[in-house]
Amino acid sequence: MPDVRGRRRAVVAAVLGSTLLSTAGLIGSTAVKSPAQIAAETRPPDPSVLTAPVERRVLTQTVTARGTVAASATVEVTPVAAAAGTGAQVVTAVRVARGATVEPGDVLLEVSGRPLIALPGTVPAYRDLRPGAAGDDVRQLQEALRTLGHYAGGDRAGRFGPATKAAVRKLYAAVGHEAADTGGPGGVADQEALFAAQDAVDVAQRAVDTMVRRIAEGHPEPSTAGAGEEPLSVQLAYLRKTLTRAQQAYADLVARTGPMMPLAELVFLPSFPARVSQFSAAVGDQVKAPLITLSAGALRVTARLRPDQAPVLKPGLRVEIAGEGIAAAATGTVTAVGGVTTDAPAESQGQAAPATPYLPVVVTPAGPLDAQWAGRDVRLVIVAAQTAGEVLVVPLSAVSSAADGTTSVSTVDGARIPVTPGLSGDGFVEVVPREGGLEPGDRVVVGR
Structure with a gap:
């Protein structure tokens, strides 16, 4: 029996030894590589060629910017007491809300029982308009009253006479109030x-x-x-x-003496319809400046562009206007390009932060914008230049320059075609082949 057990242990040991040798051989075969194999595995991949098609289309050079839609004029109004000692000025009625449209002759609100009336005019109100007064503001009042159908003439233009007094009475009657009087109620x-x-x-x-x-x-x-x-x-x-x-x-x-237009009861706006851009007072609130802010005039877009974009910007350029949340897009025209401007430095952590220079640009829409555009941040695409018709265009990266200043493009089959570059825009450039051989659909090399 002892001999049999000994022979069995010898067989097991032999098998284990054979297995270990086989495993070691496998590990050795995977760890040892020939120089050729190593070179093949570490060799960089074969170079690939990036291409793009030659196109024929109208090429435009555009400038993209952000802008803000706002009215051409903003007027802040705070009715003031006619005289000292008249008591606190209190809002007693509110006729409009933020975003509301205002028309000529509308009453915006009432302060201490008296109305604030919106009238058309470009001369800001700066004084009480009283009988006997004369000036451009009186002429403006007469024209506003004429627009509303209350004045048919009779006084010298710009002179507050009896016909103007009668018209003022009619205006106040139309808005449901007694006319203010030089002698009080x-x-x-x-x-x-x-x-x-x-x-x-x-x-x-x-x-x-x-x-x-x-x-x-x-x-x-x-x-x-x-x-x-x-x-x-x-x-x-x-x-x-x-x-x-x-x-x-x-x-x-x-x-x-007689009917008058107190400064506290009128506001002249340069155009209508106007809009209420800011108003938060409620009935019972004391008057605090500014009580109400009105936006007047047609909506337009103002933008700030980089100074380096000045060479391509000029009045008359076509603009595409797009606003987030507004389904319809709009078009417009650059109507003003200002000089390089820098705002006053802003304070940051007790130190003046450097201000960034910019070009102020005004874009006037081609047609009136709906009130939903007011105050919106919009995207502007300004068409700075455009080819007269369809031309051959390739990506800018497809055009290469030689030491002698000549330019060319390379086709996918290795041909090098001399070209004369033209207008560039949005990553593409117009090319005119000097010897032909370039057609729409051909593929040119843009990178390797």
Whole structure:
């Protein structure tokens, strides 16, 4: 038995030894490589050729930028008290909301019971427009009242006369308010002066009438040797002068009193329809500046472009306008290109941060933009140049320059074709083959 067990252990050991030798041989065969095999495995891949087709199409050179849609004019309005001591100014009625459209003659809100009325005009309101006043702002008021159908003329242009006063009364009646008056509600403060002036006219008139009657009845002339009275005719002349002065004083007082347009109750806007761009006050709030901000004039786009883009920018260029969330796109024209501008440095962590120079550009839409565009950030594609018709174009990377300054493109079959480059834009360039041999659909090398 011992011999049998010994022989079995010898066989197992032999098998294990054979297996270990086989495994070692396999490992050795995979670890050992020939120089040729190593060179083949580490050799870079065969170079590939990148190509692109030759195209025939209209080529445009474009400049892409971001812009903001806004009205051509912005007006901030804060009604102020007519005089000191009138108490706090409080919003008592709100007629509009942010984003609302405003038309001529609309009441925007009421402050302390008085309306704020929007009227057309380019001259900003800067004073109360009172009877007897004269100036361009009065002329503007007359034209605004004419536009609304309240004024048909009658006063000298730019002079606040009786016809203008009547028109102001009509305006206030149309918006449901009593017209403001130089003498306060109902003109009470002016009544005493007007009554006194009228009394002076009446007294002077009676004196003139009495003297005329005495002369007509043949009353004797006063004796020059007596009390030194003037002849009746001379006395009549003095009385008539007094009457004339009284009548003139009364007329002047009437001309300076009556319906008026207080500064706190009107705002002139350069064009309509206007829009309410900012307004957050509610009934009961005290008036704080600015109470309401209005955008007037047609919507346009303003943008800031890089100074290096100045050579290709000029008025008259066509622009495509696209806004996020707006289905319809719009087109427009560059109408203004300003000089290089730099804003005042901004403060950053207590230090002045450097300002970035830019070119201010204004784009005017081809047609009126809907109110939904107002305040939007939009994408602008400005067509700086465009070929007159279809031309051969290739990617810019397909054109190479030689030491002698000549340019060419290489086709996929290895041919080198001399070309004259033209307009470039959006990564492509117009090419004119100097010896032919380049057609649409041919593939040119753009990289290796």
